[in-house]
Amino acid sequence: MSLTDLTLAQAAAGVAAGEFTAMELTEAALARIEAVNPTLNAFVRVEEETAREGAAAVDAKRAAGQPLGPLAGVPLAHKDMYYREGGLTTCGSKIRREFRPEVTSTALGRLAEAGATYLGGLNMAEFAMGPTGHNEHFGPCRNPWDPARITGGSSSGSGSATGGRLCYGALGSDTGGSIRLPAGFCNLAGMKPTQTRVSRFGVMGLSFSLDNVGPLTRTVLDNALMLAAIAGHDPLDPTSAPNPVPDYAAAARAPKAAGVRVGVARGFFEEDADELALAARDSALGSLVSAGARLVEVDVGDMARINALSAPLTASEAATLHAHWLRERREDYGAQMRARCEMGFRFSAVDYLSAVQLRPRIVTAFVERVFSACDVLLAPTFNVATPTIEETDVGSSQGFEEVISRLSRCTRPFNYLTLPGLALPTPEAVLGMPGSIQLLARPFGEAALYRLGAAYEAETGFSSRSPDL
């Protein structure tokens, strides 16, 4: 077994126990990147020196008998929008190809405090806007399960690199599904935490009402370990929640499905769906029942209206952030990004504020109705078969909005609703490619998702599957 086949938790435990060194883990990851990245295009930048320095520091600390953090020596890589003081951060764009921020994001700072090392920046949709994995500036990112197919986006490299065993986990960001979609298409666990659960300081913004920071990993426990490291209030991000952070790793180590009421979201989520995708969803329902969960039917209401309400938040806020560059450097944007930003200028202030104003009321009504009937809600992460890169390479043509809309229709509502969502692979594939469900809980219910997710993982064994690269 190669060191790159270990899970994040196994890698951290091995370093702590002295079974192998952090440097050995790092060299194994760098060799894997060299061999596989030309196929996947997951990394836009590999930082060998930084990675080796980090590994050497961890090994020295261990040799000196100093205490190690929970992620000590584990090589990670992240969507290339997390600022590192003085380090390149391209945001998947031509405009920021040479950008070197003056601050380090709180999320990266906390991962470093936990002992994780940094391998480099990962491919992503330009400025995190796009659900497929296309990028006009850095080239499309490719799916480790079939390089001709999309990874999902916008955290495309996070899905591809983690799924392809190039790193042990990665941060993504999720404004409308950008963690859950690549996790789903690449057979991973992906957590979009509760809005405000994780600090966004030093993270490139797209839509400040809907942006979330979260991890993509091979297992549920790995995911819990990463979220535990980054969650919690940050004085540098006044929007981050003061709520205490539960012990997520303990939750993942105590799987529980018995007696859990799982609400099945139908209606909107089954409309316009591929039959095979729904069959994969049903295989997940079967596994949850086998693990002891109880399925209940719930009324999720009109999700199309929720998606309509999220549109002015994403578009207007993105247009606000990009107005200056759109004016000065229009031609430096890719066609999709430019077209979607332009939509933001068309919504009125009343449109935007109405969507903002209605949000607390809609979230409250949804949570009280749905989570009085169930403990965890289940919906497909996507309800289509994984398209090819060629099929979805549609530029700004008339069809691209429909493609985007269809790919992310099941994830977007939960950004407006603020809820935590854990994407997990289905037992059955969809035309040979991974399928995915998302488990959703009430605000700050991430621990409940990890407990149920771990039971589901034990039942399905999804994390033992590995792509043939």
Place this chain on the structure above:
Amino acid sequence: MSETERDEPFPGYSFDPAASARADCAQSVLRSAILDYGDGSLFDTEPQHIETALARLAPEDGA
């Protein structure tokens, strides 16, 4: 300049006509949704305090 090629949002910048058409469609759907939900907003004195709602909806045991 045609109806769909307006000189906006900046002087010398014209919207992509296709983007304009999509925006019109999205705006129409949005306004319909707002109308559906739009009762009682005169009494929403803290319309932007999503944090208040989230804190109230968190699990009581914190987990």
